[in-house]
Amino acid sequence: MLVKYEFLKILRKKSTLIVMAVSLILTGFLFGLPVMQYQIYNQDGVIKGAEGIAWEKEQSAELSVPLSEEYVAETIREVQGLFENPDNVGYDGNEKFLIGDAYWNKVAQREKLLNLIANTYSKPNEILGYNNLPDLDIKDGASFYQAMEAKIQTLLGDSSRALSQEQKEYWGSMAGRVNTPLQYGYYGGWEVIISSFELLMFSLLAICIVVAPVFSGEYQSGTDAVILSAKYGKTKLATAKITASLLFGTAAFILHIAVACIGPLAAFGADGWNLPLQIANTVIPYPFTFLQAVLINIGIVYLVLVAMIGLTLLLSAKVKSPYLVLIILVPVLFIPMFLTPNGTTGAYNLTLFLLPYRSTMPEFGKYISYQFGGLVLDALTVRAIVYAFLIIIMLPLAKLGFKKHQVA
């Protein structure tokens, strides 16, 4: 009963409706931008938006294949063959590339796949295109998965990463669990979602704005004296307020996720949900499909949200006005946006990757790990642990803060 009324209190406020409406529109717009701005080229010129997406999907239909060693070798050989005919090759003074029908009929529709193959053979920090495929020696086969493993090992051994032996073993073992051969296919919608997660920061802030008055609003309006002098004022009411805030936060989060995903998935389709992440980048060590990766990161963003609700409620229980809550909270959420990591190790970087903003970004291919003695944990696991811990700490503290509040 108390939870119901506390939930109503949150929901009935005009400010709640306004903040939520603005936040949902913004989320829909930001996640919809890649759809609106989408453009692809074919022989006839540029095709934009939904039409371009439909064209790309049609072209990709034939690319739903397992990337077997034979298939990769055959594909490389095909490209090398195209480059052998001088009529197909253009040169811009810097590099060679395919032109005319050779490009539009044989490469354009699978350029993403060709780039993926080329980059599997590249050095760390080197970005190659399909036009580097002729340089590969595949007389003895493509050795694609060997190259993939070798690149990961090179990345792990890179001295600038300063990974310990345990960390290298951890990542090596994780990468070893990736099922091969990789199944290739179209994954446009999931790619947009994965690369846009940090845009959910605005919805996190909006939800925190709505719950900021849960305790401090009572102090500000003077209702604290009445409710705290009632039987359950210092006990069940505080729990009900926290529960209602979490219920609201969860409902609002689900709504935001739905709005965020609906645009990309409606436009690009849900194709590729069961394909491995590695078809976007072969050095990603996490053995997840696109759907698993998205769900896991949504789970982490949810934990970040609940922890931020916990912090908001704690501040709300301690200060006398919801505005003061936001004055403290907004910098906590947004200052990290302006801090850029300068690597993936060291206290500064490792802390930065745990702050709310960076925690919304999955960074699947960055090998961010934390070592505690002999125990190595990846960033996703540590984020889950840290935010779960913060939730466990902050929610009871918020309850205690309200219980101890003095009406003065």
Added chain:
Amino acid sequence: MELQLQDLRKQYGEKCAVNNVNANLVPGVYGLLGANGAGKTTLMRMICGVLKPTSGSIRLNGKTIGQLGERYYTRLGYMPQYFGFYPDFTAREFMLYMAAVKGLDKKKAKNRTEDLLQMVNLADVADKKIKSYSGGMKQRLGIAQAELNNPSILILDEPTAGLDPKERVRFRNLISNFAKEKIVILSTHIVSDVSYIADTILMMKQGSFLLQEGMDTVTDSIRGKVWELLVDERTAAKYSRDFSVVNLHHENNMVRLRIIEESAPREDAQSVEPSLEDLFLYYFGEETKRQEER
């Protein structure tokens, strides 16, 4: 039932808001009188357990609030001076919400809500949002919520503040109806609010009780010291400076003064029956004057 205030003290830095207050309160209506800033609200908040005393204790039948916990709050009804409500709730929703916070079961909550809304004459507008209510309607809703759990201790902090005379009379009658077999502490600086319904007067000044007296004997301390006399305007001005003038009334070219003084200020001064207002002004005349000037 006995509510004991023992050496109650509340200190804010250098300022002592409540200073060693002692009282044993049994069922009855207590009029807590004092000028603004006398410490009435602080005292009431401490009694309601929403403000921790710096020292001293509040005991109900010998047990402290801490020892009683929820059992104390079950017996308490509080209507604070500045009471915000929830503007987007209707009166009925607000009452049901407060009933839930007070731990009433669903059926009882519904019945009490309907009875009380009827009693405070808000039944017809019970489904309107509180933000559309007038000050008087909000005050009535305030006392209705305080009565929800039928408390044995009812604390009302300046319940008539901002009400017009008609609303004040209605409010007084409401309090009288609710007061049976309860400890009712009614704080105000409007003397007439308590003069009709209080059994005991607690007069507070600068954080301490100046007096605790039954209504029938409260004015005894100034009996024989209240005088009325008719003087010209010049004399009235002089007497206002020299004596404690509690009332001044122009009658044609003359002025009728009501003075509190140990002995008759003039031979023709007539001794009159002291009122509670005389007593209040006797103690707080200067403070009230200063507040009025501010």
